[in-house]
Amino acid sequence: MATLTVPAGVPPVAEDCEQLRKAFTGWGTNEKLIIDILAHRDAAQRRAIRAAYAETYGEELLRALNDEIHGKFERAVIQWTLDPAERDAVLANEEAKKWHAGGRALVEIACTRTPAQLWAAKQAYHDRFKRSLEEDVAAHVTGEFRKLLVPLVSAYRYDGPEVNTSLAHSEAKILQDKIHDKAYGDEEIIRILTTRSKAQLLATFNSYNDQFSHPINKDLKEDPKDEYLATLRAIIRCFTCPDRYFEKIIRLAIGSIGTDENSLTRIITTRAEVDLKLIKEAYQKRNSVPLEKAVSKDTTRDYEDMLLALLGAEY
Amino acid sequence: MQQFLAVAAQATSNSSTAAPPASPLRSRPPRREQPSIVVKEATMADEHQELTKAFSGLGGLGVEETALVSALGRWRKQPEKRSQFRQGFPGFFTPSAAGGGGTIERCSDEYVKHLKTEFSRFKNLMVLWAMHPWERDARWAHRALHKKHHPAAVLVELACTRTADELLGARRAYHALYHRSLEEDVAYRLRDKEGHLLVGLVAAYRYEGPRVSEDLAKEEATALAAAGAKPQSELVVRVLATRSKPQLRATFRMYEKISGKPLEEEFGGEAPCMREAVRCLDSPAKYFADLIVEAFKEGADKQAKAALTRVVVSRSDADMEEIKEAYLKQHGTKLVDTVAKNTHGHYRDALLAMIGK
Numbered sequence: 001m002a003t004l005t006v007p008a009g010v011p012p013v014a015e016d017c018e019q020l021r022k023a024f025t026g027w028g029t030n031e032k033l034i035i036d037i038l039a040h041r042d043a044a045q046r047r048a049i050r051a052a053y054a055e056t057y058g059e060e061l062l063r064a065l066n067d068e069i070h071g072k073f074e075r076a077v078i079q080w081t082l083d084p085a086e087r088d089a090v091l092a093n094e095e096a097k098k099w100h101a102g103g104r105a106l107v108e109i110a111c112t113r114t115p116a117q118l119w120a121a122k123q124a125y126h127d128r129f130k131r132s133l134e135e136d137v138a139a140h141v142t143g144e145f146r147k148l149l150v151p152l153v154s155a156y157r158y159d160g161p162e163v164n165t166s167l168a169h170s171e172a173k174i175l176q177d178k179i180h181d182k183a184y185g186d187e188e189i190i191r192i193l194t195t196r197s198k199a200q201l202l203a204t205f206n207s208y209n210d211q212f213s214h215p216i217n218k219d220l221k222e223d224p225k226d227e228y229l230a231t232l233r234a235i236i237r238c239f240t241c242p243d244r245y246f247e248k249i250i251r252l253a254i255g256s257i258g259t260d261e262n263s264l265t266r267i268i269t270t271r272a273e274v275d276l277k278l279i280k281e282a283y284q285k286r287n288s289v290p291l292e293k294a295v296s297k298d299t300t301r302d303y304e305d306m307l308l309a310l311l312g313a314e315y
Numbered sequence: 316m317q318q319f320l321a322v323a324a325q326a327t328s329n330s331s332t333a334a335p336p337a338s339p340l341r342s343r344p345p346r347r348e349q350p351s352i353v354v355k356e357a358t359m360a361d362e363h364q365e366l367t368k369a370f371s372g373l374g375g376l377g378v379e380e381t382a383l384v385s386a387l388g389r390w391r392k393q394p395e396k397r398s399q400f401r402q403g404f405p406g407f408f409t410p411s412a413a414g415g416g417g418t419i420e421r422c423s424d425e426y427v428k429h430l431k432t433e434f435s436r437f438k439n440l441m442v443l444w445a446m447h448p449w450e451r452d453a454r455w456a457h458r459a460l461h462k463k464h465h466p467a468a469v470l471v472e473l474a475c476t477r478t479a480d481e482l483l484g485a486r487r488a489y490h491a492l493y494h495r496s497l498e499e500d501v502a503y504r505l506r507d508k509e510g511h512l513l514v515g516l517v518a519a520y521r522y523e524g525p526r527v528s529e530d531l532a533k534e535e536a537t538a539l540a541a542a543g544a545k546p547q548s549e550l551v552v553r554v555l556a557t558r559s560k561p562q563l564r565a566t567f568r569m570y571e572k573i574s575g576k577p578l579e580e581e582f583g584g585e586a587p588c589m590r591e592a593v594r595c596l597d598s599p600a601k602y603f604a605d606l607i608v609e610a611f612k613e614g615a616d617k618q619a620k621a622a623l624t625r626v627v628v629s630r631s632d633a634d635m636e637e638i639k640e641a642y643l644k645q646h647g648t649k650l651v652d653t654v655a656k657n658t659h660g661h662y663r664d665a666l667l668a669m670i671g672k
Contacts, residue, residue, distance in 0.1 A: 154518035
């Protein structure tokens, strides 16, 4: 499911560090070498490289990267190199601080990570920012979004397969009632979406489809410009079909006018070790064109090379 | 001799039972006449009182196991002694006609239920002590949610007095035991009563470091004062459920400075959980000391008494010293003394062992 390609014979950590150091020193920077190494190491290997680099050269690898490379490329490399938990913490912090209604990073982190990964992200958040994620979301997000997002990021959902089917039926009915009354911010909707386990939610959405003959998202499309409804739909899709959800975000990011590099970088770096392959397949299916080709068309130079490497393109 | 008479007279007046049949006690017999009979009567009343006390008939928590067993030994092959004891303890036994003439003093079902609770205090304490703290907390939370008469205050206590990792551990244990998350159940079952606050508190993963921003404390205290600190207000829930404990304490102090009274006094009877939350977050030791006082009060109900075991077992390794200090400060007596006076048997010994000197 992952697209990350790690060479069969991985060089020892010390050698990787040395090569990276060489890439930084002297005139200019050898971006290709950086990509060749970092984009082909998994999380554990990257962690080892960072530790060894700091010990050998007395400087944080990320600081060195920050000095040597810039712009979208720098953002992509740094985001990639971070540990998944740290990465989520940084993305969450960024979005919370400068929150706007269309933000999706918080929703993705809360809904597509396992409960254990979400908790690891929150721990990393404590360590890095000396505050809790919930605090910052509560302090910077406003209005009805706050009522939705604070519980969404606070939840530590049950992770197992047990499902209560009659509860699924009754909660599907509750959702339908509230949606029918256009009470989209109702406490019951928020309660169900932010506390029930993934298995229970899937059962609930299935029951909704069974009882009312159409998927729940169809009923949440009353106003295409309403960002709150869009957020609700995003939450539901993150649970039911994450690969298609990510495909859509990428498609819109690469879309016609300009490129939303932040979203593109976010999805590719956070999913490369998880399910980027499925996302690629979904993209091909929906757009009749391979994702690499679309990315290549819309991005340039080192940034493009980095993304393509993470997408599993051959070098 | 004198002290026997005094004790016997005391026993006669103290026990709300029928007076023991011996009338010689009522008038003071001459010192040298019939000393043995007087001694025997005095000891009998003594024994009755001791056994009544051992059966938890004179108040206090737990039963005096050693006294019970020694009575067994002493009264072996002496059914008339037991019969007299039953007659002397109307709270436990009431005379009732048995079929075919004659009366038996039958056991009161109410009292047997009472005894079940008292006998099992020690058992409950030991089982809770042996459990992993996370499982313990998860079970208490589950009981608070699913049994009818358990106050939601237990949930507030768990959510606000445990460290962030302990609370998370309890939530994990809850997953394993009940196949649902604690937040789910709290949200579902407490929808009407201060549900928002409880879900927020229970789902919190607070930053545990000491860093406090005085500016932020001032800002939030001012906002709270301006909003009138109404219960259920979103602002209050948000602040109480997300900020770190040191930060909250700074905010509470700032609030008192600005508005002249402590925050917990703003929340009256309509928001008991909010008040409990503020008290637990501000000063858990004081909160626990107050719970212990409630447990020993006259007329305390089942939950209040059970709180004693809960507090001692869960805080024995944590902040028991602070609780003892808070207790001494509030009530002028040492906690160990109150416990020793008002509990019996193994239960008493177990509590004292966990409270420490």
